Amino acid sequence: AEVTDATVAFLMPDQASTRYEQHDYPGFAAEMKKLCPGCKVLYQNADADASRQQQQFNSVISQGAKAIVLDPVDSTAAASLVKLAQSQGIKVIAYDRPIPTAPADFYVSFNNEGIGKAIADSLVEHLKALKVDPATGGVLQINGSPTDAAAGLIKKGIHEGLDNSGYQILAEYDTPEWAPPKAQQWAGGQITRFGPKILGVVAANDGTGGGAIAAFKAAGVDPVPSVTGNDATIAALQLIIAGDQYNTISKPSEIVAAAAANVAIKLLSGETPKAEMTLYDTPSQLFTPAVVTQENLKAEIIDKKINTAAELCVDRYAEGCKKLGIGN
Amino acid sequence: MSRQVEQAAPVPPQLDRADVRVKHEAGLSGAIRAFFDRVRSGDLGSLPVIVGLVIIWTVFASINPIFLSSSNLVNLLFDSSTVGVIALGIVCVLMVGEIDLSVGSISGFASALVGTLWVNQGWPVALAILAAIAVGGFIGALYALLFNRLGMPSFVSTLAGLLAVLGLQLYILGSTGSINLPYGSNLVNFGQLLVMPKIVSFGLAAVPGIVMLITGLRTVARRRAANLSAPSTGGLVTRAVAITIVLELIVFYLNQARGIPWMFGLFVGLVIAMHYALTRTKWGRSMSAVGGNREAARRAGINVRLIYSSAFVLCSMLAAFGGVLSAARLASASQQAGTGDVNLNAIAAAVIGGTSLFGGRGSAYSALLGIIVIQSIASGLTLLDLSSSLRYMITGAVLAIAVIVDSLARRSRVSHGRA
Amino acid sequence: MSRQVEQAAPVPPQLDRADVRVKHEAGLSGAIRAFFDRVRSGDLGSLPVIVGLVIIWTVFASINPIFLSSSNLVNLLFDSSTVGVIALGIVCVLMVGEIDLSVGSISGFASALVGTLWVNQGWPVALAILAAIAVGGFIGALYALLFNRLGMPSFVSTLAGLLAVLGLQLYILGSTGSINLPYGSNLVNFGQLLVMPKIVSFGLAAVPGIVMLITGLRTVARRRAANLSAPSTGGLVTRAVAITIVLELIVFYLNQARGIPWMFGLFVGLVIAMHYALTRTKWGRSMSAVGGNREAARRAGINVRLIYSSAFVLCSMLAAFGGVLSAARLASASQQAGTGDVNLNAIAAAVIGGTSLFGGRGSAYSALLGIIVIQSIASGLTLLDLSSSLRYMITGAVLAIAVIVDSLARRSRVSHGRA
Amino acid sequence: MVDNPDGPVPTGELVLSLRGISKNFGAVSALTDIDLDVHAGEVVALVGDNGAGKSTLVKILAGVHQPSSGTISFRGKQVALADPSAALTLGIATVFQDLALCENLDIVANIFLGRELNPLRLDEVAMEVRAWTLLNELSARIPSVRVVVASLSGGQRQAVAIARSLLLEPKLILLDEPTAALGVAQTAEVLNLIERVRDRGLGVVIISHNMEDVRAVADRIVVLRLGRNNGIFTPDASNQELVSAITGASNNSVSRRAERRQAQQDQIQEPRP
Amino acid sequence: MVDNPDGPVPTGELVLSLRGISKNFGAVSALTDIDLDVHAGEVVALVGDNGAGKSTLVKILAGVHQPSSGTISFRGKQVALADPSAALTLGIATVFQDLALCENLDIVANIFLGRELNPLRLDEVAMEVRAWTLLNELSARIPSVRVVVASLSGGQRQAVAIARSLLLEPKLILLDEPTAALGVAQTAEVLNLIERVRDRGLGVVIISHNMEDVRAVADRIVVLRLGRNNGIFTPDASNQELVSAITGASNNSVSRRAERRQAQQDQIQEPRP
Ligand SMILES: Nc1ncnc2c1ncn2[C@@H]1O[C@H](COP(=O)(O)OP(=O)(O)OP(=O)(O)O)[C@@H](O)[C@H]1O
Ligand SMILES: Nc1ncnc2c1ncn2[C@@H]1O[C@H](COP(=O)(O)OP(=O)(O)OP(=O)(O)O)[C@@H](O)[C@H]1O
Ligand SMILES: [Mg+2]
């Protein structure tokens, strides 16, 4: 059956990065508009509060949502939301983070654990390429918030990447609330502690990575050891251009969001969307994000039109851009 | 004795009506006139907050009528109950002029405890809940000890507690991250589904009016017998009937959807019990006295330390219980439970409802009213598609508006010489 | 006049030494004896917090000697300066018995403003900073308006502000998320690298002692002339020398590493200025008076509203300035700036340092001491490899320990009849 | 408001004049239709039972409360005393019954509150000297002026409050039970002081429950009863008269007590010689 | 502590006995080596200059402060008054100079504070009736007992504080300037009351600056000066004697003022007839 006027909700978890409001939601809304101009999209962000997400979930049901795309704040707590919705015949599409204990109707995501592993692997390869001797030191690991499930996944992935890499983890830190100043302070402490033994830093997102870079700069360490990131924020891309940050992860969320919109429409019209695999008993479609370094920044970001050269190459970064062949 | 002799006027009929300077209003019309007098002089109790609430509701409903749909309101009641219970504990510590910044952590820790003990260790659920509440009480006792024996300001001790208890929560959840409470278990049903049968809710809604009438009439009789002035029976009956009608209408409306959550019923029950304890018992009197003038209370022979201890312990126990309810509501005990703005919301609810941060002035109802204000704002805004930045700004503005009415009323009270 | 006649004793030499009941200690040995008397009776000022700090430092240093390495201490000073400036503003509002819960949001908003105006819009950096501070002041003026005109409790208005300003911050950062402040720019260098030349730092470390000596001697002379008792010159010199030696030693030690950050110098300068303003000016006197007894201050003809306004505006301006410094420190203006525990840390710093939450008692130095306690704990723990759960627990415990000494001293003061 | 508020006040001029002042607190009418005149160089005593409204009247004159109705004229001009600083600016100094001191500040700070010398760099030495002078004038027994008011005895606090009011050069001084907590010597000094102040041409309003003191210093005694004017007496009115006006009955506890004591003493003396 | 604290006190028994009580506040010695005895059925007046230490002594007896040294015996047994409730349990009721009322509570609640009727379901009606009875006994003029103490006049508050102390059945009553803020009628009632209480065999300690009242009710007058015992007088001691003991000099402000007034009156009277 053709869907013409359904209400679909898009529930995002937090503000920790801008992607949800800058990329995911616009991407989702645009795709919905294309697929079903008469449909209504409800957007909510739970600001990292599981109870608020529950409230928003109930609220969109009151508003007549027939399909809900849910990026859970708390994957466990989301189980009851899934059950609640399904008991009323409402479709739930898990988005970004899986809901392990209650199979949703579909799961679309970038692979968070994969992200963690990817940035760690990328850093390790880089160090090996530079022929950095593992015996001379190790790397720091900066994780996300200790109370954030997604951070837990990334942390797991980073460990996977580092544990058998030959590079020892000097110290590890769960950054409360992903706060960059905390990451900076912690990194500052490690710099006094380990000094030149720090060969690189695996940071779970661009904010904490930026904090680590600031710590190195503040300690007068030059050059700054390689620092990873994740999310491809403009600020991080600029740091990569300037050579201060080593890598980040580009997650053109629009792709996933569009996929979620497709799945939603399919589910609503009674079709079964095509699944690549089954995760936690849920038919799933996972996208692998791209690691961005100086080498592929132009290809991954500019050429794929995720950001424009004009956005990135403001005055101070113009020179770096030129070196990477970005802009005019 | 000497009074009557000195007074030139004819012997006044009642002990408390002897002073010629006081205007007394009699009968029903008098009661109404007295009410308007009070409105003008700003002595209004919780009325201003209710007015603020009505304004907020009207605005939200006019933007999106779903706000007032009974199913949305039922959800609102579910959501209010969990933090509301915590706010009730906050009222206790605020009454004695102290604060507890760690209620969020304690609630999260309690939910983690219930999760581990019940789900992972297989304890009976009731025992797990009791254990969580007991642990909460123990933490409160610790604060009381630090306060009474070492004189540590509660702001500092509970700030330390906030961190330490959060650490404990992460620690016991460490291996699993978060724990599912079994969907379909009584506890989770209680937190998510259970509503009162219609007949029960109608019955309960009649109780306040009836109790008011019975105790009111008894008091009138006793006061008359003791040669004291007494409110008019007419006014009493009118008030009881009015309250019953309003409550029954609310219940009727909510019964259009799922009905009144038992969890909300429990919360209101706790509020009423706390109100009784604060206003009608020696303990409650001592709480106000200690909050108003600690030294005077001590000189009156009140065991000030015991009162502080009771406040801290009660607050922590209610926080723990609120945590259990949140876990039931979410069907999960997670590392995030109790973090975020639980603390601030609980304290804000009490303050918005009219409990003073400086002690000695407050009411159990402030927790109920305050949390409904806060949750109404949250619920109303979820019905609008707003970006987070706008949502924050509007939440702030609406919060301010909700309290402006109350602040203005209080100001007018002060300018009329009632502090 | 009548006094001397009545006193049977020989005419007392000094106006303030006429009462026979007061023991006075004279000379250097007397000063020392008086000091120990004060220690015993618990009247110690900030000494107990310093003792708590020393305990913490000793423990951390014994676990990991790097803690006391001068380079770690220099980091500590950098980190302390940003939140310290915010805590200084909190001291202002606490002095008048109010609170500002939105300092975190304001600081984040200010850093976002500087980021947008300077980096994105190309304003000159100084202008951008001034604009951010001005906007902070405007927000404070708004709180003052709500407080003075509508009587809204500052807890509520600043809670609303916390949300609204956070919304503004997200809004202006909306399109970019976070903004890099350019490495190598003066502002970022100031926040990360700039330290005083050794000679300057030694010079500045001598200033307090010299100023103390000069003003002390002047006061002694004036008091002698006015027939008032005066402290012994010997004690004065001893104290000035002791302070100078201690400061020079600290500076010497820190100069082993990079030296004293200019940012910390700025913070200390602000603390000293605020201390002067609070203790030596009419405005400061009025602040204490309003915080201690608002009605008495009003009856003394103090413009109470103006005082409240100045407190709120100053607090918000310092919060904004602290935000700018944090941005400089981090070389970035992000959506997370000012969220998390900035609020709580700033308020806690002031309270831990000894400023009362209830108004009328406090000191600018409490911001300095308190923030150093808090940052020492954080810094000490970064040097240990701990899981988050342990980290939280230990932070809580250490915080409690840091304050226990102070609490005990205060208790002894109370039991000696000094409230 | 007043053209020349700082000009000298000729003795006998009408400094203050109240007409029809009323004040309600909620349902309680604390003052009803009060009239009162105070002239320069005159001590007016305001007496009345507890709760008669004396302090309320003083607070209205000090700008603390606003009257519900009625007019206040100061030196011939009608004035609105919107807040205490308005009253202070006009030259009305007040010693409040509840003293209105800041317990957390020391004595010097309290005495000079709002009128500190050298606002940008407080002149502590000068203020301390002046504080000692004022307190010694009142014979106050104070160990140190650098202790907080919270640690003072009741009488010491009252002395501080009185010292405060002497600092300013006022036109009118309102003293609400200034000697209630004072010792015998201090009371005598305050009475002396009132006389000196009166002789300097100031208007003085004093409230007291001590009829002896009232008669000693007052030029006119105004009685309030239950918030209303209840007669004006001269100092040579008998105690009996005054007490009747205050309590509203000639057969009152005071007279009864006096009678009973008289009777007892007669009994005791009878058996003796 | 006391074997039979509730037994009746035979008149004349030594109720309270202080030996060598001292109290230091930091560098100030508020009390030095104070001795004091109070017998059952006796009214002891404690007089002294401002800051002489009277209230400090009362606070020590009420358990508010702990003495720095010295011993307290109550009904023959040495006792430690660790806190106010210990003193209350022994049967020592106190009216404090600063009243120690909770401003945020109403009059009834203040009177019954700590001694509420029916702790689990406060009997408000009975308490209100009792409050009115007590206040009427004191002739207090109070519009309503259901207003908060913050809105009362100074005298009304004092009446409430006195009413509080009458509730309990004490063995010893300490009154710290109980009549300072009271009107003439109320003062008379309080003096009556003290006599009634004394006649019931209670010990009473009263502090007052009003020598007339002191002489009217006291059986013994104990003078403190600068924190030390400075003589014990009988009520028939002359004003002159008492004032000299209080101020420590026979040439004091009181005597000078009396002389001056005498001189003035002589002057005035001379030209007349
Ligand atoms: N702020 C207030 N709110 C309500 N009632 C008040 C307020 N202030 C005073 N009153 C009432 O007004 C009346 C007069 O009080 P006021 O203080 O003027 O008495 P007073 O003559 O000074 O008595 P006293 O001799 O006891 O000091 C009292 O009954 C008191 O209860
Ligand atoms: N808590 C305290 N801290 C420091 N000094 C105190 C304290 N309490 C009282 N004092 C001092 O002790 C002395 C005696 O005070 P106290 O209150 O006993 O005097 P008093 O005899 O009651 O005087 P008054 O007649 O004025 O009430 C005073 O000099 C006072 O400053
Ligand atoms: Mg009065």
Ligand SMILES: [Mg+2]
């Ligand atoms: Mg006294």
